Amino acid sequence: MKEEPSSTTKPTSVRCRPLPGFWIMVLLFGGMGIFTFCLSFTSSPPNSSLEKYFFYGIVAPAWLVPALWGAAWLIRATIIADENGLRWRSIGRWHQADWQQVQDYYDRFRLKPSRIYASVETSTGKIELDEQYFNNLVALRDIIQERAQWTKTKQWDVKGLRREIDWPYVFGYDRQGKQTSHAILLLICTLWVGGGLWLLLANKQIFIDVSTYAGPAMMLAGLAACLFFLAVAPLVAHITISIDREIQKRHHEKVTVSATEVVFENTSERITIPWHEIEDYYCNPMNSRQSFDDHYVVVGQKASFDFTLIHERYLLVHLISQLATHTPFQQWRKYYPSPEAKNVTFNYRNTGFRAMLWIPTAFCILFLLMAYHAQTSPMMDDLDSPPTPLPFWIISALTGIYCLWLWLGYYFNTITLTDQSIIQRSWYGEKSLAWTEIEELYGPGAYNGTNRVIGQRKRLTFGSMITTPRLLKKEIQRRVINAEIHPSWNRTTT
Secondary structure, eight states, X not given: OOOOOOTTOOOSOEEEOBOTTHHHHHHHHHHHHHHHHHHHHHSOOGGGHHHHHHHHHHHHHHHHHHHHHHHHHHHXXXXXXXXXXXXXXXXXXXXXXXXXXXXXXXXXXXXXXXXXXXXXXXXTXXXXXXXXXXXXXXXXXXXXXXXXTTSSOSSOOBTTSOHHHHOSEEEEOOHHHHHHHHHHHHHHHHHHHHHHHHHHHHOHHHHHHHHHHHOHHHHHHHHHHHHHHHHHHXXXXXXXHHHHHHHHHHTTOEEEEOSSEEEEEOSSOEEEEEGGGEEXXXXXXXXXXXXXXXXXXXXXXXXXXXXXXXXXXHHHHHHHHHHOTTSSSOSOOBOOOOTTOOOEEEESOSHHHHHHHHHHHHHHHHHHHHHHHHHHOGXXXXXXXXXXXXXXXXXXXXXXXXXXXXXXXXXHOEEXXXXXXXXXXXXXXXXXXXXXXXXXXXXXXXXXXXXXXXXXXXXXXXXXXXXXXXXXXXXXXXXXXXXXXXXXXXXXXX
C-alpha cells in the first residue's frame, strides 16, 4: 500500500506573487485618471477647451501611468523557486539562475525587524524580497536556504553583521541611486505647479461664477484651497533639493568598519580610530540644517568625524554602538552641552523651518500673479462686471508682509545662553535677562504656541520651530536660579 505524504513535507517548488491588496490602489488611480480625462470632454466651454485639454493632458497621465504600470506589475511579477533554480520577473522578461549561480542571500538591517526584507544575489541579477509586496516569502526563504549550497553563507543572516563574510564593510553616500527618483519627483512638481497655474489663469470664469452665485467668501475659500495644493509642490521640491545638496557635498566621504577599527575617509584626510580609543558618540541635531537628518558624531582620543544620510546609516549606527565598548554611555543619545559649554546659540536656520517658509511665500507669489493677470488681461474687458483686482493686491500685500517677517526671523532671530544671562536677538533689536531675574517659564499652549521666559520687567519669547527646542528648554531649566516652571514648559509642538 502506497504511503501518503506527511502534511509536514516541504514543498518542492514555491511561487510568490504580489499581494492582491494593491489592486485597490490601481483601481483608485485608474478611476481618477479616467475621470480627469473624461472631464476635459464633458465640462469645458468652447473658449477654454484648448487650455483644459492641455491641463488634463498632464494631470490624467499622472494618474493613469502609475495605474497602468501597477496593473502590469501585479499581473506579471512572479518569483519561482523549484528543483532547477530561481526564476523571476517584474514587468519585463524572465530571468533565471541555477542554484549553482546563487552567490549570496541575506536579510537587510532594520531598526524594527517586523517583516521580511531580504535580497538574493545571483550571477544573472538580484532579487529583492519584501513582505509588504509579495506573499509566501517564508517558504521561499526555506527552499533557498536548503538548496543554495554554493553560497558564502549557509543560513539567513543580516548583511553587515556577518564578520567573516562582510567585513571590512564600507558605507558611502548613494549619490547615483537617488538622482533618477529625485529628478522624476522634481519633474512632477514642475508639471504640478505649471498645470495648476495654467488652469487658474486660463479659467478665471470659474471663480467669477462661484463668487456670483455663492458669494466672495466661498470663492476665496476655493481659491485658497487650490493655492494650498499648489504650494505643496515647492515644499516637496525644496526637501528634495536640500537632500541632494547634502549628498553632493559629502559624496566623496566613506566610513569603513572592521573588527579592530573604524576609518573615515574623504578627499583630504583619513581618520583611523581603533574601537578602544572611541571616547564618545552622540547624535547632534544642532548641525542638521541641510540634510533632514541628524548628524552622528564619533569622538576619538585624537580625532573625530561625523556622518549624515550615509547609505545604510542605521546599520552603521548599530555597529558603532556594539563595537565601541569603552564609552561612558554605551548608547547613542542626543547631544546636550556640558556645564563647561558656557555660551550656546540657538537659531531658526533649520530645514524644517525653511521648508515651512515656502508655503506662505508660494501663496504670496501666486496671489501677485492672480492680481496682475486680473488687472492687465484683455479678457476682463469682455465681461459685463469684471472682478476688481484690489482683493488680490490686498491679500498679496498681507501675505508679503508675513513672509518678510518670517524670512527676517529665519536669518536674524537667535537665543544665546551665557553663564550669566539669556539673550534674545532679532532683526529689530536685542534684549536679555539675567538668570537671577527670571521668575516664570511658560511653554506652548499657555501663550499661543510660543515659549516665554518672564523676568521682573521684560520677557523673552521663542517659537517651537527653533532648532532643537527640547535642548534649549532643558538648558534654560538647568541654568535658572529661582523660577516657577509652568506645566506647559515641558511640552513642545514639534
